[in-house]
Amino acid sequence: MGQKRILSATAASTALILALSACAGGDSSGGGERTLDVWIMEGTHPDASAFFDEVAADFEERTGATVNVEFIPWADAHDKFVTAIAGDTMPDVAEVGTTWTPEFAQAGALADITDRVGDTSAYVPGLIEAGTVEDRLYGVPWHAAVRAVLYRTDVFEEHGLEEPRDWEQLREAALTIKDAEEDMIAFPVPGGAEYSLLPFVWGAGGDIAEQGDDGTWTSGIDSPQAREGITFFTDLALKDGLSSTGAATWLETDVQDNFVDGKVAMAISGSWTPKAILEANPDLEGRVAAFPIPGPEGGHSPSFLGGSHLSVFNGSEDQDLAWEYVQLLTSDEYARRWTEETTYLPGKQEQLARYAESEDPLIRPFAVQMSQAGRGVPVTPAYGKVQGQKVLQTMVQSILSGDASVEEASATAAETIEKTLNGDG
Amino acid sequence: MARPVLTRPAAPAAGPGGPRPAPSRRLSARTRRLVRPWALLAPALLAIGVLLMYPLARVVWLSFQDYGLDNVVSGQPDYNGLDNYVELLTDPYLWTVALPNTAVFAVFAVGGTVVLGTLIALLLRSLSPLWRTVVTGCIMVAWAMPAVTSTYVWIWIFDVDRGLVFQALHALGLIGPEGFNWFTERLTFYAIVTLNIVHHGFPFVAVTVLAGLLTIPRELHEAALLDGANAWQRFWRVTVPTIRPVFAVVTILSTIWDFKVFAQVYLMPGGAGSNAEVLNFGVWSYVRSFSQQSYGLGSAIAVLLTLMLLAITIVYLRALFRDEELR
Numbered sequence: 001m002g003q004k005r006i007l008s009a010t011a012a013s014t015a016l017i018l019a020l021s022a023c024a025g026g027d028s029s030g031g032g033e034r035t036l037d038v039w040i041m042e043g044t045h046p047d048a049s050a051f052f053d054e055v056a057a058d059f060e061e062r063t064g065a066t067v068n069v070e071f072i073p074w075a076d077a078h079d080k081f082v083t084a085i086a087g088d089t090m091p092d093v094a095e096v097g098t099t100w101t102p103e104f105a106q107a108g109a110l111a112d113i114t115d116r117v118g119d120t121s122a123y124v125p126g127l128i129e130a131g132t133v134e135d136r137l138y139g140v141p142w143h144a145a146v147r148a149v150l151y152r153t154d155v156f157e158e159h160g161l162e163e164p165r166d167w168e169q170l171r172e173a174a175l176t177i178k179d180a181e182e183d184m185i186a187f188p189v190p191g192g193a194e195y196s197l198l199p200f201v202w203g204a205g206g207d208i209a210e211q212g213d214d215g216t217w218t219s220g221i222d223s224p225q226a227r228e229g230i231t232f233f234t235d236l237a238l239k240d241g242l243s244s245t246g247a248a249t250w251l252e253t254d255v256q257d258n259f260v261d262g263k264v265a266m267a268i269s270g271s272w273t274p275k276a277i278l279e280a281n282p283d284l285e286g287r288v289a290a291f292p293i294p295g296p297e298g299g300h301s302p303s304f305l306g307g308s309h310l311s312v313f314n315g316s317e318d319q320d321l322a323w324e325y326v327q328l329l330t331s332d333e334y335a336r337r338w339t340e341e342t343t344y345l346p347g348k349q350e351q352l353a354r355y356a357e358s359e360d361p362l363i364r365p366f367a368v369q370m371s372q373a374g375r376g377v378p379v380t381p382a383y384g385k386v387q388g389q390k391v392l393q394t395m396v397q398s399i400l401s402g403d404a405s406v407e408e409a410s411a412t413a414a415e416t417i418e419k420t421l422n423g424d425g
Numbered sequence: 426m427a428r429p430v431l432t433r434p435a436a437p438a439a440g441p442g443g444p445r446p447a448p449s450r451r452l453s454a455r456t457r458r459l460v461r462p463w464a465l466l467a468p469a470l471l472a473i474g475v476l477l478m479y480p481l482a483r484v485v486w487l488s489f490q491d492y493g494l495d496n497v498v499s500g501q502p503d504y505n506g507l508d509n510y511v512e513l514l515t516d517p518y519l520w521t522v523a524l525p526n527t528a529v530f531a532v533f534a535v536g537g538t539v540v541l542g543t544l545i546a547l548l549l550r551s552l553s554p555l556w557r558t559v560v561t562g563c564i565m566v567a568w569a570m571p572a573v574t575s576t577y578v579w580i581w582i583f584d585v586d587r588g589l590v591f592q593a594l595h596a597l598g599l600i601g602p603e604g605f606n607w608f609t610e611r612l613t614f615y616a617i618v619t620l621n622i623v624h625h626g627f628p629f630v631a632v633t634v635l636a637g638l639l640t641i642p643r644e645l646h647e648a649a650l651l652d653g654a655n656a657w658q659r660f661w662r663v664t665v666p667t668i669r670p671v672f673a674v675v676t677i678l679s680t681i682w683d684f685k686v687f688a689q690v691y692l693m694p695g696g697a698g699s700n701a702e703v704l705n706f707g708v709w710s711y712v713r714s715f716s717q718q719s720y721g722l723g724s725a726i727a728v729l730l731t732l733m734l735l736a737i738t739i740v741y742l743r744a745l746f747r748d749e750e751l752r
Binding site: 400 | 712
């Protein structure tokens with residue numbers, strides 16, 4: 001008996017060790033053959049795999065290297081990147097959200113591609129700026145996204161409304177809808193969506209933060225202009241009752257879900273959402289259009305210009321090969337097809353110009369918003385931490401729930417932003 | 426890992442002494458006696474070491490460092506001694522928000538879970554075997570439900586604009602058509618979390634306490650009945666003292682679980698960080714570590730939580746067992 005037990009104990013521990021070493025050895029890529037690992041974000045449209053299979057076949061023909069594309073859902077992507085950076089299991093090439101690029105670059109994970117890209121004038125300037133840290137470029141603009149106001153044309157027609165051209169018209173249109181459509185939310189004011197707030201802050205002339213000559217950041221979120229914008233935005237809910245009580249804790253996805261359900265008349269919404277909304281509720285086909293976010297006295301309010309870069313990782317064994325793949329993906333043909341198949345906007349000026357002339361009511365307003373009133377958040381690696389702390393969401397939520405006045409909430413937010421950006425938070 | 430390998434040659438020695446001079450003969454009987462328990466424990470120790478002790482030690486180690494994303498990449502540690510702990514312990518947020526949200530909530534959640542579980546166990550004991558099986562089966566459904574699912578169900582029930590609770594209260598005329606946002610107020614937020622946790626946790630208590638109840642000899646209750654004890658007295662004088670260890674176990678386990686609640690807070694509207702009023706230790710640690718990439722500070726929060734749980738467990742054990750019962 002005793003002998004048997006010892007043997008099985010030994011066997012069990014041996015098996016465990018084998019299992020553990022098997023885990024550790026799972027990442028080897030086969031010998032001499034050249035393989036490129038590529039991460040692409042997922043969650044925009046259903047079948048990107050066919051597109052990437054084609055690109056991979058083309059790439060293999062040109063270089064003889066095989067491409068292994070992995071799709072990563074946006075929601076998990078940041079954690080997955082960080083884990084990969086920590087465990088040195090980074091891909092060769094990846095699509096990186098523009099607000100993450102400075103952060104990963106600062107951490108030393110991304111390759112400096114300034115010299116490879118050369119002249120950047122062909123790209124949308126905001127996206128180049130977002131990928132630049134200390135005058136070096138770490139990501140090629142691939143596609144862009146911007147938010148404008150999505151609205152229900154049938155509701156507008158029924159009540160004789162026109163697309164608002166300034167803030168007061170926006171408010172009045174929403175008030176008309178509120179009085180006429182009891183079951184509808186005229187203009188949701190979501191507490192958990194920073195990019196729905198920012199157009200009002202920027203439109204009124206405020207800013208999140210600016211870097212002085214000595215390198216320190218000063219937050220303008222508590223400036224009189226920013227407060228005016230925040231007050232207008234939150235008063236739409238608090239004074240005019242154009243939003244709903246529940247919206248105080250809504251994320252952008254909750255706004256979208258309610259739009260799909262036909263409960264929302266107007267909402268700040270991304271350029272990639274109309275396709276998803278119409279897919280989820282085909283009844284809305286032909287009853288949805290968009291307009292650029294109006295400025296306080298006419299013109300446009302700036303809206304966050306986001307999107308994706310393609311970046312080469314420092315961990316890549318063959319950065320030349322990785323760069324070739326990036327070039328292929330951003331080449332005119334594939335870039336055009338990618339933006340057509342998704343509902344993203346192209347990251348190149350020349351391609352974007354065609355969209356701004358499009359007649360499609362779900363494309364043109366977004367392209368106009370992007371080319372005329374697109375704006376970035378502070379380009380500093382520490383801004384990721386400000387977003388991580390959800391400073392702006394906390395501010396809006398505390399105002400909407402009545403816990404703080406605009407003055408108090410914006411002062412707290414400014415203090416947190418400055419502390420975090422200046423590196424003592 | 427040297428130990429089990431050492432004992433392998435010892436094995437033939439246990440057989441009838443063959444002509445081969447087994448190398449293991451060099452191991453005396455005393456050595457074998459010393460080695461054998463460790464050999465038997467080795468697989469378990471190895472598993473615990475790899476899966477439990479290493480991550481634990483790593484978290485403690487991290488908590489003495491200023492560890493950000495750049496440290497992750499470079500692999501260079503940046504020790505800052507007790508700075509993380511000083512920063513945490515002097516932060517009013519810890520004392521006014523995170524600690525009450527963790528500890529006060531846990532008191533109510535553990536209390537609710539144990540009381541409801543015990544009541545259900547008493548109900549189960551009085552049922553016939555058939556009905557006992559039926560009721561146990563029903564409550565098991567609540568237990569088997571993943572935390573994420575049950576959290577979304579509760580969020581849906583309390584949905585501000587269209588939820589069941591809103592509709593019921595509105596129909597009764599208790600709240601107006603504009604509704605009430607349960608998720609922005611700390612108290613109502615945690616009331617919903619408590620409901621969720623109690624609903625999810627009571628089946629374990631019910632089943633465990635029932636097992637304890639069934640071991641109580643009938644004679645004890647009969648004797649108490651003859652002495653004129655009513656149901657209330659029989660419960661407190663007979664049932665509770667007899668199965669005190671069972672209560673100790675379910676209370677300690679529930680306390681540990683309820684202190685480190687994560688998904689049930691994180692997934693609630695505002696619970697992922699945008700409503701700073703409602704974070705508890707677990708979510709705070711996660712937000713600090715992963716959303717803000719202050720892994721050192723996040724680890725320090727986790728270490729504080731662990732120390733707190735250890736202290737509470739020790740106090741519980743001492744209070745619930747008298748010294749002689751421990752032996």
